Amino acid sequence: MSTPASINKHPIHPMLVVFPIGLWVFSLVCDLIYVLGARDPVWNDMAFYTMAGGIVGALIAAVPGFIDFLAIREPQVRRIAITHLTLNLLSVGLYAFNLGLRARSAPGASVPIGLSAITVVILGISGWLGGELVYARGVGVDLRAGEGASGAQVGGHDWRTHDRRVRTTDRRMTPAMR
Numbered sequence: 001m002s003t004p005a006s007i008n009k010h011p012i013h014p015m016l017v018v019f020p021i022g023l024w025v026f027s028l029v030c031d032l033i034y035v036l037g038a039r040d041p042v043w044n045d046m047a048f049y050t051m052a053g054g055i056v057g058a059l060i061a062a063v064p065g066f067i068d069f070l071a072i073r074e075p076q077v078r079r080i081a082i083t084h085l086t087l088n089l090l091s092v093g094l095y096a097f098n099l100g101l102r103a104r105s106a107p108g109a110s111v112p113i114g115l116s117a118i119t120v121v122i123l124g125i126s127g128w129l130g131g132e133l134v135y136a137r138g139v140g141v142d143l144r145a146g147e148g149a150s151g152a153q154v155g156g157h158d159w160r161t162h163d164r165r166v167r168t169t170d171r172r173m174t175p176a177m178r
Contacts (some may be wrong), residue, residue, distance in 0.1 A: 002142035004071050005064030011140040013068055016061035017130070021123060023054035024095065028120050031113045044107040051099055051116070058092045068140060077137045080129055087126035094119045 003011040030047035034040070069085055072078045094115060102112045133139040 002144070003064075003068045003140040005067035006140075009142050011068065012064035013061055014130075014134065014140065016057065016064065017127075020054040020057035020061060021127065023050045023057060024091075024116075024123060025120060027051040027054065028113075028116045031108070031116060035108050035113060039108075041107060047116075048099070048102050051095055051102070055092060055095050055099065058088065058095075062088065062092075072139060074137075077133065077139060080133055080137065081139070084126055084129040084133060087122055087129070091119050091123050091126065094122070 002009070003013070005012045027047045027050040030043045030050065034043035034047065065085070065088070069081050072081050098112050098115045098119070101115070102109075105112055134141065
């Protein structure tokens, strides 16, 4: 299913989600550097501002993500997408709460850092579900794309009968992989 939120057949949502994910993970890394010994206030400040940037980036990425969500018709895929959307909204809400908590807490306070760690785990689960939507369910994949492809044939592979087993006849595989 191709996505309505795309630029020249390239889905926008996957292009944008890397920014909030990277900023939020880096925010936690900055917290850990601060707590585990650096104690330089720049790490605390960096954690705060990268968290804020992640919230802004997530809200921007949510727009094409929601447009894509509205185009999903298959019930099982829609359920996965609803869970993905809910976990993303929960993550943004937790990070917004965390940002407010940090504004009133001492640098290196354990509750905001613990909340960041929990939210990164939630974000990881949501990202896994996003990968499931694209790579296993074909959401955002234009099945008509590709030279000489027809229907669900993309790059010589039929996505409708996608088989995850590795073919042992592939000559590019090493003997250890066979």
